[in-house]
Amino acid sequence: MGKVYAGASTSIDGYISGPDQSGFDQLFRWHTTGDVEVPAPTGAHTFKLTPGSAAYLSAYIEGAGALVVGRKLYDHTNGWGGQHPLGVHTVVLTHRPLENTEHFSFVSGGIEEAVAVAQKHAADKTVGLNGGEIARQAIDAGLVDEIWLDLVPVVLGGGTPFFAPGKRFALEGPLSVIEGVGVTHLRYKVNYGASEAE
Amino acid sequence: MGKVYAGASTSIDGYISGPDQSGFDQLFRWHTTGDVEVPAPTGAHTFKLTPGSAAYLSAYIEGAGALVVGRKLYDHTNGWGGQHPLGVHTVVLTHRPLENTEHFSFVSGGIEEAVAVAQKHAADKTVGLNGGEIARQAIDAGLVDEIWLDLVPVVLGGGTPFFAPGKRFALEGPLSVIEGVGVTHLRYKVNYGASEAE
Numbered sequence: 327m328g329k330v331y332a333g334a335s336t337s338i339d340g341y342i343s344g345p346d347q348s349g350f351d352q353l354f355r356w357h358t359t360g361d362v363e364v365p366a367p368t369g370a371h372t373f374k375l376t377p378g379s380a381a382y383l384s385a386y387i388e389g390a391g392a393l394v395v396g397r398k399l400y401d402h403t404n405g406w407g408g409q410h411p412l413g414v415h416t417v418v419l420t421h422r423p424l425e426n427t428e429h430f431s432f433v434s435g436g437i438e439e440a441v442a443v444a445q446k447h448a449a450d451k452t453v454g455l456n457g458g459e460i461a462r463q464a465i466d467a468g469l470v471d472e473i474w475l476d477l478v479p480v481v482l483g484g485g486t487p488f489f490a491p492g493k494r495f496a497l498e499g500p501l502s503v504i505e506g507v508g509v510t511h512l513r514y515k516v517n518y519g520a521s522e523a524e
Numbered sequence: 525m526g527k528v529y530a531g532a533s534t535s536i537d538g539y540i541s542g543p544d545q546s547g548f549d550q551l552f553r554w555h556t557t558g559d560v561e562v563p564a565p566t567g568a569h570t571f572k573l574t575p576g577s578a579a580y581l582s583a584y585i586e587g588a589g590a591l592v593v594g595r596k597l598y599d600h601t602n603g604w605g606g607q608h609p610l611g612v613h614t615v616v617l618t619h620r621p622l623e624n625t626e627h628f629s630f631v632s633g634g635i636e637e638a639v640a641v642a643q644k645h646a647a648d649k650t651v652g653l654n655g656g657e658i659a660r661q662a663i664d665a666g667l668v669d670e671i672w673l674d675l676v677p678v679v680l681g682g683g684t685p686f687f688a689p690g691k692r693f694a695l696e697g698p699l700s701v702i703e704g705v706g707v708t709h710l711r712y713k714v715n716y717g718a719s720e721a722e
Contacts, residue, residue, distance in 0.1 A: 338671075338695070339538040340537040352694070477675075479697050480692075480695060481694075481695065483687065483692040487537060489537040493681045494543075494547075496678050497536070503703050512675075514677050
Protein backbone atom coordinates (compact mmCIF):
# COMPACT_ATOMS: atom_id res chain seq x y z
CA MET A 327 0.00 0.00 0.00
CA GLY A 328 1.04 3.55 -0.65
CA LYS A 329 2.24 5.94 2.00
CA VAL A 330 -0.07 8.05 4.10
CA TYR A 331 1.18 11.59 4.53
CA ALA A 332 -0.04 14.68 6.33
CA GLY A 333 1.03 17.83 4.54
CA ALA A 334 0.59 21.55 4.81
CA SER A 335 2.03 24.92 4.01
CA THR A 336 3.12 26.19 7.42
CA SER A 337 4.66 29.36 8.78
CA ILE A 338 8.04 28.96 10.46
CA ASP A 339 6.26 29.30 13.77
CA GLY A 340 4.14 26.29 12.88
CA TYR A 341 0.75 27.68 11.85
CA ILE A 342 -1.42 26.59 8.92
CA SER A 343 -3.48 29.75 9.27
CA GLY A 344 -2.95 32.98 11.16
CA PRO A 345 -5.23 34.72 13.66
CA ASP A 346 -8.81 35.13 12.35
CA GLN A 347 -8.09 32.95 9.33
CA SER A 348 -5.42 35.36 8.08
CA GLY A 349 -2.11 34.56 6.43
CA PHE A 350 -3.26 32.44 3.48
CA ASP A 351 -1.90 35.00 1.01
CA GLN A 352 1.54 34.49 2.49
CA LEU A 353 1.31 30.74 3.08
CA PHE A 354 0.31 30.03 -0.52
CA ARG A 355 2.26 32.77 -2.26
CA TRP A 356 4.71 30.13 -3.53
CA HIS A 357 1.87 28.73 -5.68
CA THR A 358 1.96 31.82 -7.89
CA THR A 359 5.44 33.36 -7.80
CA GLY A 360 7.32 31.44 -10.48
CA ASP A 361 7.49 31.12 -14.24
CA VAL A 362 6.90 27.39 -14.60
CA GLU A 363 3.26 26.54 -15.19
CA VAL A 364 2.00 23.34 -13.60
CA PRO A 365 -1.67 22.71 -14.27
CA ALA A 366 -3.77 20.96 -11.66
CA PRO A 367 -4.72 17.53 -13.08
CA THR A 368 -8.36 18.53 -13.56
CA GLY A 369 -7.39 21.79 -15.21
CA ALA A 370 -9.25 23.68 -12.48
CA HIS A 371 -6.32 26.05 -12.06
CA THR A 372 -2.65 26.42 -12.90
CA PHE A 373 0.22 26.83 -10.47
CA LYS A 374 2.99 29.24 -11.43
CA LEU A 375 6.08 27.92 -9.72
CA THR A 376 9.81 28.27 -9.48
CA PRO A 377 11.72 25.33 -11.04
CA GLY A 378 12.39 23.65 -7.68
CA SER A 379 8.79 23.87 -6.54
CA ALA A 380 7.55 22.81 -9.99
CA ALA A 381 9.60 19.61 -9.88
CA TYR A 382 8.40 18.99 -6.35
CA LEU A 383 4.74 19.57 -7.15
CA SER A 384 4.83 17.57 -10.36
CA ALA A 385 6.21 14.57 -8.49
CA TYR A 386 3.57 15.10 -5.84
CA ILE A 387 0.77 15.13 -8.43
CA GLU A 388 2.22 12.07 -10.16
CA GLY A 389 2.30 10.11 -6.89
CA ALA A 390 -1.08 11.15 -5.55
CA GLY A 391 -3.59 8.33 -5.13
CA ALA A 392 -6.38 9.60 -2.89
CA LEU A 393 -7.18 12.25 -0.29
CA VAL A 394 -8.96 12.36 3.04
CA VAL A 395 -10.58 15.68 3.90
CA GLY A 396 -12.97 16.99 6.53
CA ARG A 397 -16.56 17.92 5.89
CA LYS A 398 -15.85 21.57 6.64
CA LEU A 399 -13.35 21.80 3.78
CA TYR A 400 -15.70 19.92 1.47
CA ASP A 401 -18.55 22.29 2.27
CA HIS A 402 -16.34 25.37 2.16
CA THR A 403 -15.26 24.52 -1.40
CA ASN A 404 -18.72 23.29 -2.46
CA GLY A 405 -17.14 19.93 -3.15
CA TRP A 406 -14.65 21.59 -5.48
CA GLY A 407 -17.43 21.80 -8.04
CA GLY A 408 -17.62 18.02 -8.41
CA GLN A 409 -14.00 16.81 -8.19
CA HIS A 410 -10.89 17.72 -6.21
CA PRO A 411 -8.41 19.62 -8.44
CA LEU A 412 -5.79 16.93 -7.78
CA GLY A 413 -8.01 14.59 -9.79
CA VAL A 414 -7.97 11.76 -7.26
CA HIS A 415 -10.67 10.08 -5.26
CA THR A 416 -11.46 12.06 -2.13
CA VAL A 417 -12.80 10.60 1.09
CA VAL A 418 -14.84 13.01 3.21
CA LEU A 419 -14.95 12.24 6.93
CA THR A 420 -18.30 13.46 8.21
CA HIS A 421 -21.05 12.77 10.73
CA ARG A 422 -23.58 13.62 7.99
CA PRO A 423 -22.61 11.43 5.02
CA LEU A 424 -23.88 12.28 1.55
CA GLU A 425 -24.35 9.74 -1.22
CA ASN A 426 -21.05 8.51 -2.68
CA THR A 427 -20.15 9.69 -6.17
CA GLU A 428 -17.50 8.77 -8.72
CA HIS A 429 -15.08 11.23 -7.15
CA PHE A 430 -16.16 11.33 -3.49
CA SER A 431 -16.77 8.81 -0.70
CA PHE A 432 -18.42 9.86 2.55
CA VAL A 433 -17.33 8.03 5.66
CA SER A 434 -18.65 8.43 9.19
CA GLY A 435 -16.81 5.62 10.95
CA GLY A 436 -13.80 7.64 12.04
CA ILE A 437 -10.35 8.41 10.72
CA GLU A 438 -9.28 4.74 10.51
CA GLU A 439 -12.15 3.94 8.17
CA ALA A 440 -11.55 7.08 6.13
CA VAL A 441 -7.87 6.23 5.60
CA ALA A 442 -8.71 2.59 4.82
CA VAL A 443 -11.21 3.61 2.15
CA ALA A 444 -8.72 6.08 0.70
CA GLN A 445 -6.00 3.43 0.59
CA LYS A 446 -8.26 1.12 -1.43
CA HIS A 447 -8.72 3.87 -4.00
CA ALA A 448 -5.05 4.85 -3.95
CA ALA A 449 -3.67 1.32 -4.41
CA ASP A 450 0.12 1.82 -4.35
CA LYS A 451 -0.06 5.60 -4.62
CA THR A 452 -0.11 8.03 -1.72
CA VAL A 453 -2.99 8.98 0.55
CA GLY A 454 -2.95 12.64 1.53
CA LEU A 455 -4.60 14.08 4.61
CA ASN A 456 -5.83 17.59 3.97
CA GLY A 457 -6.80 19.96 6.72
CA GLY A 458 -5.32 20.31 10.15
CA GLU A 459 -7.99 18.46 12.07
CA ILE A 460 -7.87 15.42 9.76
CA ALA A 461 -4.08 15.36 10.00
CA ARG A 462 -4.17 15.55 13.79
CA GLN A 463 -6.68 12.74 14.11
CA ALA A 464 -4.60 10.54 11.83
CA ILE A 465 -1.34 11.36 13.60
CA ASP A 466 -2.96 10.57 16.94
CA ALA A 467 -4.28 7.29 15.58
CA GLY A 468 -0.82 6.24 14.39
CA LEU A 469 -1.86 6.19 10.75
CA VAL A 470 0.63 8.65 9.25
CA ASP A 471 3.85 7.53 7.59
CA GLU A 472 5.25 10.91 6.62
CA ILE A 473 4.93 14.63 7.29
CA TRP A 474 5.34 16.90 4.25
CA LEU A 475 5.92 20.51 5.12
CA ASP A 476 6.00 23.43 2.74
CA LEU A 477 7.80 25.75 5.11
CA VAL A 478 7.07 29.39 4.38
CA PRO A 479 9.17 32.35 5.60
CA VAL A 480 6.56 34.19 7.60
CA VAL A 481 5.93 34.42 11.34
CA LEU A 482 2.17 34.48 11.95
CA GLY A 483 2.30 34.71 15.74
CA GLY A 484 -0.86 32.71 16.31
CA GLY A 485 -3.79 30.97 14.63
CA THR A 486 -4.20 27.27 13.93
CA PRO A 487 -1.08 25.19 14.57
CA PHE A 488 -0.43 22.27 12.23
CA PHE A 489 0.46 20.00 15.12
CA ALA A 490 -1.92 19.53 18.03
CA PRO A 491 -0.71 21.14 21.26
CA GLY A 492 0.08 18.54 23.88
CA LYS A 493 1.16 15.84 21.44
CA ARG A 494 4.82 14.95 21.28
CA PHE A 495 6.46 12.61 18.83
CA ALA A 496 9.70 12.06 17.01
CA LEU A 497 10.34 12.31 13.31
CA GLU A 498 13.19 11.04 11.18
CA GLY A 499 14.89 12.97 8.46
CA PRO A 500 14.37 15.18 6.65
CA LEU A 501 14.02 12.50 3.98
CA SER A 502 14.25 15.23 1.39
CA VAL A 503 14.81 18.96 1.24
CA ILE A 504 13.83 20.86 -1.87
CA GLU A 505 14.54 24.56 -2.09
CA GLY A 506 11.97 26.80 -3.62
CA VAL A 507 11.76 30.57 -3.47
CA GLY A 508 9.75 31.65 -0.46
CA VAL A 509 9.27 28.01 0.49
CA THR A 510 11.28 24.98 1.54
CA HIS A 511 9.78 21.55 0.88
CA LEU A 512 10.64 19.13 3.67
CA ARG A 513 9.65 15.50 4.14
CA TYR A 514 9.94 13.59 7.41
CA LYS A 515 9.15 10.04 8.50
CA VAL A 516 6.97 9.73 11.57
CA ASN A 517 8.65 7.55 14.18
CA TYR A 518 5.88 6.49 16.52
CA GLY A 519 8.14 3.92 18.15
CA ALA A 520 10.76 6.45 19.23
CA SER A 521 8.00 8.70 20.48
CA GLU A 522 6.67 6.04 22.83
CA ALA A 523 10.12 5.16 24.07
CA GLU A 524 10.87 8.66 25.30
CA MET B 525 28.76 46.67 10.94
CA GLY B 526 28.18 42.96 11.06
CA LYS B 527 24.79 41.33 10.92
CA VAL B 528 22.62 40.78 13.95
CA TYR B 529 20.98 37.38 13.96
CA ALA B 530 18.61 35.54 16.26
CA GLY B 531 19.19 31.82 16.15
CA ALA B 532 17.95 28.68 17.81
CA SER B 533 17.49 24.97 17.50
CA THR B 534 13.73 24.64 17.16
CA SER B 535 11.27 21.79 16.86
CA ILE B 536 9.21 21.72 13.68
CA ASP B 537 6.29 23.01 15.72
CA GLY B 538 8.37 26.04 16.65
CA TYR B 539 9.54 25.42 20.22
CA ILE B 540 13.00 26.05 21.69
CA SER B 541 12.14 23.91 24.69
CA GLY B 542 9.34 21.48 25.38
CA PRO B 543 6.90 21.39 28.29
CA ASP B 544 8.64 21.61 31.70
CA GLN B 545 12.00 22.38 30.09
CA SER B 546 12.01 19.04 28.26
CA GLY B 547 13.19 18.27 24.75
CA PHE B 548 16.77 19.53 24.92
CA ASP B 549 18.10 16.04 24.26
CA GLN B 550 16.27 16.00 20.97
CA LEU B 551 16.83 19.64 20.02
CA PHE B 552 20.60 19.37 20.44
CA ARG B 553 21.10 15.77 19.36
CA TRP B 554 22.62 17.04 16.10
CA HIS B 555 25.56 18.41 18.14
CA THR B 556 26.72 14.86 18.89
CA THR B 557 25.59 12.52 16.12
CA GLY B 558 28.33 12.82 13.53
CA ASP B 559 31.94 11.82 12.96
CA VAL B 560 33.44 15.24 12.27
CA GLU B 561 34.90 16.85 15.37
CA VAL B 562 34.52 20.61 15.63
CA PRO B 563 36.01 22.01 18.83
CA ALA B 564 34.42 25.03 20.45
CA PRO B 565 36.92 27.94 20.10
CA THR B 566 37.73 27.92 23.82
CA GLY B 567 38.18 24.15 23.84
CA ALA B 568 35.39 23.89 26.40
CA HIS B 569 33.79 21.06 24.46
CA THR B 570 33.82 19.40 21.06
CA PHE B 571 30.90 19.00 18.71
CA LYS B 572 30.63 15.74 16.79
CA LEU B 573 28.86 16.59 13.60
CA THR B 574 27.85 15.29 10.22
CA PRO B 575 29.82 16.87 7.34
CA GLY B 576 27.03 19.30 6.41
CA SER B 577 26.54 20.50 9.96
CA ALA B 578 30.31 20.68 10.52
CA ALA B 579 30.74 23.01 7.55
CA TYR B 580 27.81 25.08 8.74
CA LEU B 581 29.05 25.34 12.33
CA SER B 582 32.64 26.06 11.33
CA ALA B 583 31.49 28.99 9.20
CA TYR B 584 29.31 30.14 12.07
CA ILE B 585 32.23 30.05 14.51
CA GLU B 586 34.49 31.82 12.01
CA GLY B 587 31.97 34.64 11.54
CA ALA B 588 31.00 35.12 15.18
CA GLY B 589 31.87 38.52 16.66
CA ALA B 590 29.88 38.90 19.86
CA LEU B 591 26.83 37.59 21.69
CA VAL B 592 23.97 39.09 23.65
CA VAL B 593 22.50 36.86 26.35
CA GLY B 594 20.09 37.23 29.22
CA ARG B 595 21.04 37.20 32.87
CA LYS B 596 19.17 33.95 33.45
CA LEU B 597 21.35 32.10 30.95
CA TYR B 598 24.49 33.71 32.37
CA ASP B 599 23.57 32.65 35.88
CA HIS B 600 22.39 29.19 34.81
CA THR B 601 25.80 28.49 33.25
CA ASN B 602 27.75 30.25 36.00
CA GLY B 603 29.11 32.60 33.37
CA TRP B 604 30.37 29.61 31.38
CA GLY B 605 33.24 29.40 33.87
CA GLY B 606 34.66 32.75 32.76
CA GLN B 607 34.16 32.84 28.99
CA HIS B 608 31.48 31.80 26.51
CA PRO B 609 32.60 28.64 24.62
CA LEU B 610 32.28 30.52 21.33
CA GLY B 611 35.25 32.61 22.49
CA VAL B 612 33.66 35.96 21.71
CA HIS B 613 32.74 38.91 23.87
CA THR B 614 29.37 38.39 25.50
CA VAL B 615 26.99 41.15 26.55
CA VAL B 616 24.68 40.26 29.41
CA LEU B 617 21.42 42.20 29.55
CA THR B 618 20.47 42.49 33.22
CA HIS B 619 18.78 44.72 35.79
CA ARG B 620 21.57 43.77 38.24
CA PRO B 621 24.82 44.49 36.37
CA LEU B 622 28.07 42.95 37.57
CA GLU B 623 31.48 44.47 36.96
CA ASN B 624 32.61 44.14 33.34
CA THR B 625 35.39 41.69 32.61
CA GLU B 626 37.59 40.91 29.62
CA HIS B 627 34.97 38.53 28.25
CA PHE B 628 31.70 39.95 29.59
CA SER B 629 29.91 43.30 29.56
CA PHE B 630 26.85 43.90 31.72
CA VAL B 631 24.24 46.24 30.34
CA SER B 632 21.03 47.44 31.99
CA GLY B 633 19.85 50.03 29.46
CA GLY B 634 17.72 47.71 27.37
CA ILE B 635 18.12 45.60 24.27
CA GLU B 636 19.18 48.52 22.04
CA GLU B 637 22.14 49.29 24.29
CA ALA B 638 23.05 45.62 24.61
CA VAL B 639 23.12 45.15 20.83
CA ALA B 640 25.06 48.41 20.35
CA VAL B 641 27.73 47.34 22.84
CA ALA B 642 27.94 43.92 21.19
CA GLN B 643 28.30 45.49 17.75
CA LYS B 644 31.28 47.55 18.94
CA HIS B 645 32.99 44.37 20.10
CA ALA B 646 32.00 42.45 16.96
CA ALA B 647 33.20 45.09 14.47
CA ASP B 648 32.30 43.57 11.07
CA LYS B 649 31.53 40.14 12.46
CA THR B 650 28.10 38.89 13.53
CA VAL B 651 26.22 39.61 16.73
CA GLY B 652 24.25 36.63 17.96
CA LEU B 653 21.21 36.82 20.24
CA ASN B 654 21.03 33.81 22.50
CA GLY B 655 17.94 32.85 24.39
CA GLY B 656 14.33 33.22 23.39
CA GLU B 657 13.55 36.31 25.46
CA ILE B 658 16.56 38.24 24.16
CA ALA B 659 15.70 37.30 20.59
CA ARG B 660 12.08 38.39 21.03
CA GLN B 661 13.04 41.74 22.49
CA ALA B 662 15.45 42.39 19.64
CA ILE B 663 12.95 41.29 16.98
CA ASP B 664 10.32 43.57 18.51
CA ALA B 665 12.78 46.45 18.57
CA GLY B 666 13.58 46.03 14.87
CA LEU B 667 17.21 45.15 15.55
CA VAL B 668 17.47 41.74 13.90
CA ASP B 669 18.78 41.27 10.36
CA GLU B 670 18.48 37.52 10.07
CA ILE B 671 16.85 34.49 11.65
CA TRP B 672 18.97 31.34 11.76
CA LEU B 673 17.01 28.19 12.47
CA ASP B 674 18.40 24.75 13.18
CA LEU B 675 15.16 22.93 12.42
CA VAL B 676 14.97 19.62 14.26
CA PRO B 677 12.61 16.77 13.34
CA VAL B 678 10.66 16.50 16.54
CA VAL B 679 7.19 17.70 17.52
CA LEU B 680 7.25 18.93 21.12
CA GLY B 681 3.60 19.94 21.36
CA GLY B 682 4.20 22.82 23.74
CA GLY B 683 6.79 24.67 25.80
CA THR B 684 8.58 27.90 24.91
CA PRO B 685 8.03 29.09 21.34
CA PHE B 686 10.94 30.76 19.59
CA PHE B 687 8.71 33.51 18.23
CA ALA B 688 6.53 35.56 20.55
CA PRO B 689 2.82 34.81 20.19
CA GLY B 690 0.94 37.79 18.79
CA LYS B 691 3.83 39.12 16.71
CA ARG B 692 3.60 38.83 12.95
CA PHE B 693 6.30 39.65 10.46
CA ALA B 694 7.57 38.63 7.07
CA LEU B 695 10.88 37.00 6.27
CA GLU B 696 12.73 36.62 3.00
CA GLY B 697 14.43 33.51 1.80
CA PRO B 698 15.59 31.07 2.87
CA LEU B 699 18.94 32.70 2.14
CA SER B 700 20.57 29.32 2.60
CA VAL B 701 19.53 25.76 3.30
CA ILE B 702 22.09 23.30 4.61
CA GLU B 703 21.11 19.71 5.13
CA GLY B 704 22.37 17.92 8.16
CA VAL B 705 21.19 14.64 9.62
CA GLY B 706 18.40 15.21 12.09
CA VAL B 707 18.62 18.94 11.42
CA THR B 708 18.15 21.44 8.61
CA HIS B 709 20.03 24.74 8.86
CA LEU B 710 17.93 27.60 7.46
CA ARG B 711 18.71 31.31 7.25
CA TYR B 712 16.14 34.01 6.60
CA LYS B 713 16.28 37.78 6.26
CA VAL B 714 13.86 39.72 8.45
CA ASN B 715 11.73 42.06 6.38
CA TYR B 716 10.31 44.57 8.82
CA GLY B 717 9.10 46.79 6.00
CA ALA B 718 6.91 44.09 4.46
CA SER B 719 5.57 43.25 7.88
CA GLU B 720 4.38 46.80 8.45
CA ALA B 721 2.88 47.05 4.99
CA GLU B 722 0.51 44.13 5.52
